[in-house]
Amino acid sequence: MKERETRIIHTRGERLSRKTVNPPLERASTVLFDTERALYDSKPGYGRMGLTVHRELEQALCELEGGTHARLAGNGLQACALAIASCVEAGGHILFPDSAYGPTARFCERRLAAMGVSSERYDPRIGAGIAALIRPETQAIFIESPGSLTFELSDTPAIVEAAKARKVRTISDNTWGAGYFHQPLSLGVDMVVQALTKYVVGHADAFGGVVVTKDAGAYNRLAMASEDFGITLAPDDAYLALRGMRTLHTRLRAHEAAALELATWLEARPEVAEVLHPALSSSPDHAIWERDFTGSSGLFGIVLNPIPEGGMDRFLGALHLFGMGFSWGGFESLIIPCDEQLTRKTDGAPTRPGRLLRIHVGLEAVSDLKAELDTAFRALGQSA
Ligand SMILES: Cc1ncc(COP(=O)(O)O)c(C=O)c1O
The missing domain is CATH 3.40.640.10 (Type I PLP-dependent aspartate aminotransferase-like (Major domain))
Structure with missing residues (x-):
């Protein structure tokens, strides 16, 4: 076969x-x-x-x-x-x-x-x-x-x-x-x-x-x-x-590699409190991921440490390769703020403090994506 x-x-x-x-x-x-x-x-x-x-x-x-x-x-x-x-x-x-x-x-x-x-x-x-x-x-x-x-x-x-x-x-x-x-x-x-x-x-x-x-x-x-x-x-x-369908596997492997590289880089950033990505060994779900998955795609989240006033607008305003829009899975990188999901509807309790961003890593060169995020993080940290 x-x-x-x-x-x-x-x-x-x-x-x-x-x-x-x-x-x-x-x-x-x-x-x-x-x-x-x-x-x-x-x-x-x-x-x-x-x-x-x-x-x-x-x-x-x-x-x-x-x-x-x-x-x-x-x-x-x-x-x-x-x-x-x-x-x-x-x-x-x-x-x-x-x-x-x-x-x-x-x-x-x-x-x-x-x-x-x-x-x-x-x-x-x-x-x-x-x-x-x-x-x-x-x-x-x-x-x-x-x-x-x-x-x-x-x-x-x-x-x-x-x-x-x-x-x-x-x-x-x-x-x-x-x-x-x-x-x-x-x-x-x-x-x-x-x-x-x-x-x-x-x-x-x-x-x-x-x-x-x-x-x-x-x-x-x-x-x-x-x-x-x-x-x-x-x-x-x-x-x-x-x-x-015919190119799905090659694209997915490329999304996977780029997302893992970016997620690992983000884990080390002082602005990032947590990276939500089940394929990282830091994830509480890592054992399930290893058992039930053979790879990971290009979509994950980050929770930010507290940011100065206006920081999110400056951060998002500095992004150009990362478009802000719904959906994911395409060849292009995307980012959306989505804090509401941190609050569980079952008990109304916030699961974490901080702001949540969802990132889709496209097929651009990861070095360009990192450079852009680095510029955006610097803008985020500036005082208003
Ligand atoms: C996990 C998941 N399921 C289903 C959908 C719905 O797909 P569509 O936008 O094609 O209706 C989405 C869309 O974002 C999704 O993220």
């Missing part, structure tokens, strides 16, 4: 036309048929079901995540909502981590509530303790490891064990591990979700989402929920995601 990198590059579906390296991009709602029978029996019978590019992307994503069935969505949030909606019904209950991506938490607390499903946050480091939160009506546990913005790892195998003992379904948002550095399906999770918008697309120019599973029953429920909501991925976005 060939290596995964090779298999991902060489996934190729049935082609009707010439044997090109890449599949044809069909921009189509309507598909035409010659007979009434073909009209009703053919699959795909309508563009919403996806065409050649979609099938090839699904195949490559199954290779990536170690699954057998994939369902595409228009963006990562839609994929999270789809996976969750396929696992719960009115009267049920879902557990999700307090450090979950904000809009996923909002979906659980606002949309599911409107659908008669209750939700509850858990401490992402709860591990086997999750068993105490599982109720008779609990139908699903959502995992996101590392957590958004604060980067705690969850003990996925321990959560899966507790869930399976009570016949509760598990879903893992694997956007950070990108399927390449982390494979929750191999740890027993029922469904894995990715925002393809991040590393798979890799160039900040398209959206996409996917849910992958190796359980045919789970896939049937997913397919039904997806059909009910009319979830699709635009063909052009699917094409860009498939193109991104």
